[in-house]
Amino acid sequence: ELYNGSFNIEEDIEVEDLEKNINYGRFYWEDSYPDSHLFSLTNKLIKDKNPDFLLLHTMNIDDAGHRYGGLSKKYENRVHKLNYYFSHYVPMWQEAGYEIVITSDHGMDEKGNHGGDSKLEREVPLWILGDISKEYKEKKIDQKDIKKICCDILGVS
Numbered sequence: 104e105l106y107n108g109s110f111n112i113e114e115d116i117e118v119e120d121l122e123k124n125i126n127y128g129r130f131y132w133e134d135s136y137p138d139s140h141l142f143s144l145t146n147k148l149i150k151d152k153n154p155d156f157l158l159l160h161t162m163n164i165d166d167a168g169h170r171y172g173g174l175s176k177k178y179e180n181r182v183h184k185l186n187y188y189f190s191h192y193v194p195m196w197q198e199a200g201y202e203i204v205i206t207s208d209h210g211m212d213e214k215g216n217h218g219g220d221s222k223l224e225r226e227v228p229l230w231i232l233g234d235i236s237k238e239y240k241e242k243k244i245d246q247k248d249i250k251k252i253c254c255d256i257l258g259v260s
């Protein structure tokens with residue numbers, strides 16, 4: 104979903120181009136693309152390219168929410184799987200010097216929808232792991248502030 108302009112599945116699954124907005128990208132187009140593979144690809148990108156900024160966008164929780172609802176056992180199981188991947192990879196990425204921001208672009212209601220204004224759809228967790236976290240501890244943060252947090256971490260205005 105997040106790529107450099109138009110997306111061609113034969114060409115753009117793997118991008119390495121310093122002229123593009125996203126220099127190094129690994130892209131998928133099926134919501135059921137396994138998060139486990141995505142974390143592995145992300146780890147390889149970090150090791151090979153050492154990017155200043157990297158966005159990992161998973162889809163399996165959203166996919167389970169649309170299929171079974173945001174209060175379903177299958178949705179909950181997807182969250183637990185993601186917790187497992189984070190517990191495996193995050194310590195390695197911190198050891199490599201990365202500060203990490205974990206959040207969601209939306210929640211999911213009990214019927215498998217998002218985009219509305221219910222609490223289930225709009226309120227999401229946010230974890231900030233690294234030095235910058237002290238500035239935001241115990242604050243309620245608007246989703247629009249994520250950009251500022253990432254810029255602060257990167258040291259850019």
Ligand SMILES: [Zn+2]
Nearest residue numbers: 165166169217
């Ligand atoms: Zn969705």
